[in-house]
Amino acid sequence: MDFVLTKSQIEIQKAARNFAKGEFAKELSLELEKKHEFPTKTWKKAAELGFIGIYFDEKYSGQGLGILENVIVAEELCSKDSTIGSALILAGLASESLLRFACEELKQQFLPLIAEGKMLSADAFTELDHGHDMTVMNTTAVRDRGDWIVNGTKTFVGNGCQAGFYTVLCQTDPDANPSYKGISMILIEADRNGITATNAGENLGIRMMSTANVRFKDVRIPLTHLIGEEGKGFDQLQAIFHESRILIAAQALGMAQGAFDRALAYVKQREQFGKKITEFQITRHKLADMAIKIELARLITYKAAWSFDAGDISSKLFSMAKMYATQAAVEVADEAIQLLGGYGYMVEYEVERFYRDAKMTEILEGTQTIQKNTIAAALLGQIK
Ligand SMILES: Cc1cc2nc3c(=O)[nH]c(=O)nc-3n(C[C@H](O)[C@H](O)[C@H](O)COP(=O)(O)OP(=O)(O)OC[C@H]3O[C@@H](n4cnc5c(N)ncnc54)[C@H](O)[C@@H]3O)c2cc1C
The missing domain is CATH 1.20.140.10 (Butyryl-CoA Dehydrogenase, subunit A, domain 3)
Structure with a gap:
């Protein structure tokens, strides 16, 4: 059994530590937290240096490394500053859904935007009536020719007010038994018609990130925006x-x-x-x-x-x-x-x-x- 990080992991650790030391200032943090403002400049610099999406494949602008390397970076950033560190680490909240389940086209379109610090993303799973119980969703997606029509409201959506896209859990088969077999995951760009994102209220912590209510009203999305398989969202x-x-x-x-x-x-x-x-x-x-x-x-x-x-x-x-x-x-x-x-x-x-x-x-x-x-x-x- 070997409890030692590899040479390259130690270098990543040092690089993340030095980045945080050079870029995270207490004054900046206090100011951004007070204003509830996302640390945009720091996020973009972190992306330039390859700290965002370090575990993405290189073809999606990542570093082709593992979750352990991402953990090392997260630890360093959050130890220097819990709020800026969290904002940076959660900038690509929807990455896992895409990386593990999306088709190649969606991955190529959206993952580089996350890794390059050009777009924030958000997971829109939670609903007012469905917190931990995600076995049924009130948000629906109904097929209409070549599109899904999505209706419903998600709550507690981290990055919800600034995200460029959401991964949304929708009930695509209301008759499924058990109900969770009728849930699918769909990628929805935030600039589609019919979407409203509003602040869900003040948080105790992680105040540089927005936590939003996101409403989808007759939002039309191509069927190809399905992530993974229909009915496999849960x-x-x-x-x-x-x-x-x-x-x-x-x-x-x-x-x-x-x-x-x-x-x-x-x-x-x-x-x-x-x-x-x-x-x-x-x-x-x-x-x-x-x-x-x-x-x-x-x-x-x-x-x-x-x-x-x-x-x-x-x-x-x-x-x-x-x-x-x-x-x-x-x-x-x-x-x-x-x-x-x-x-x-x-x-x-x-x-x-x-x-x-x-x-x-x-x-x-x-x-x-x-x-x-x-x-x-x-x-x-x-x-x-
Ligand atoms: C700052 C912040 C950011 C968030 N970001 C996101 C996001 O980006 N995307 C997103 O979709 N959601 C997000 N969430 C939502 C978060 O994941 C949910 O708040 C969380 O899942 C809890 O849901 P709930 O508040 O409805 O609690 P509930 O599910 O109503 O739980 C209330 C209490 O009941 C307990 N409980 C529930 N079920 C059981 C059970 N089976 N057995 C025993 N006890 C149980 C819980 O432990 C809890 O103590 C965020 C929340 C916060 C606070």
């Missing part, structure tokens, strides 16, 4: 979760590391009662507990990514990584706030923002409860 979604859960774990890992780094720097210089607070055993033990959580989160996240790249698909492992790393991020960021005392509560010291951003990772792509459901189902032999 199954495709389960496969997409494999990758997206690993990526969220990586974001969370980076956030945990970033919050820890800030707390460590602070406690090393803070004095109370005539001594450094690192001389109190409680402070030292808190640091140790935080470091243990981060190390374990890193081990399981890297293992999940490595397994995915090796073609060993395990819903159980991916859910474990997502559950553990995101919980670790919230706990470590929470402890970081405590260690900074009153300063931890102030935006200028950043750990409160890491905490708010980390909380998102516990919800997106399924809450802790849902990950445990998946783990238990695998343990009981109901799924792989």
Whole structure:
């Protein structure tokens, strides 16, 4: 067993670290977060340097690398800045759907736009009445000659107000039994007639990204925009979760590391009662507990990514990584706030923002409860 990154992975790690160090400034972050503004310039630079879609094939303007390399980049970017890092890593939210299931024409048309930083994308899956339960969709797509006609409203669509296209889960067969066998995934460009995207409200965290309600009213889309197979949208979604859960774990890992780094720097210089607070055993033990959580989160996240790249698909492992790393991020960021005392509560010291951003990772792509459901189902032999 070898726990060492390859030479090229170490170089990618260094490059991502240097990029974040050079481009992410605290002042920029505080300003963009306040204005709820996407870090467009930084995103474009990241794309130029090949950090966006690093795992896409070179023919789609990617680097032809694996999910592990993407995890390494996500960790570095999110540890330097949880909000800018998340915005960059989630810029290509709909990539997995396209990469794994779309036809060659759609891949060639849209994947390079994502990797080159020319277009944001969005997954429009969630509906008002269908959060985790995606076994039936209210959004419908009906065939009309050579087109689909799409009607319905999606909610919580990340990047929803700026995305160039959406991957949309639609009920294409309302009579399917069970209903999930009548769900299909369709790519819809955001500039088609009949689409309205509006802000869904203010978020606790990841405030540089929009979270939108997207309404489709008689939107006409060519039949060729079907992603994967008709009636397989639900199954495709389960496969997409494999990758997206690993990526969220990586974001969370980076956030945990970033919050820890800030707390460590602070406690090393803070004095109370005539001594450094690192001389109190409680402070030292808190640091140790935080470091243990981060190390374990890193081990399981890297293992999940490595397994995915090796073609060993395990819903159980991916859910474990997502559950553990995101919980670790919230706990470590929470402890970081405590260690900074009153300063931890102030935006200028950043750990409160890491905490708010980390909380998102516990919800997106399924809450802790849902990950445990998946783990238990695998343990009981109901799924792989
Ligand atoms: C910032 C943000 C960004 C998002 N981005 C996107 C996006 O880009 N695209 C998209 O489609 N969606 C997105 N979402 C939606 C997100 O994936 C959903 O919010 C999430 O799936 C939860 O759905 P819900 O809020 O309807 O919760 P519900 O499904 O209503 O769950 C509510 C509670 O019930 C529990 N619960 C539900 N089912 C079960 C069960 N079977 N067993 C036990 N407990 C259960 C849950 O754990 C949770 O605690 C985003 C959400 C947020 C907050």
